[in-house]
Amino acid sequence: MTTNPLQFLQQVRAEVAKVVWPTRREVLLTTLMVFILSALAATFFSLVDLGIRTALQAIIGA
DSSP, X not given: OOOOHHXXXXXXXXXXXXXXXXXXXXXXXXXXXXXXXXXXXXXXXHHHHHHHHHHHHHHHTO
């Protein structure tokens, strides 16, 4: 089935109308959660890296 460009644009517009957009509050809360979880992950991996580096230095004796 082939659709012409006008039909395609009408279908796209109809699909976009179905989208439920998040509220400003939802966007701000999820953005804040991403920053918090990113900071926690960075802290965790930094501590793991520090532990591995310390253990290797103790084993190697450097």
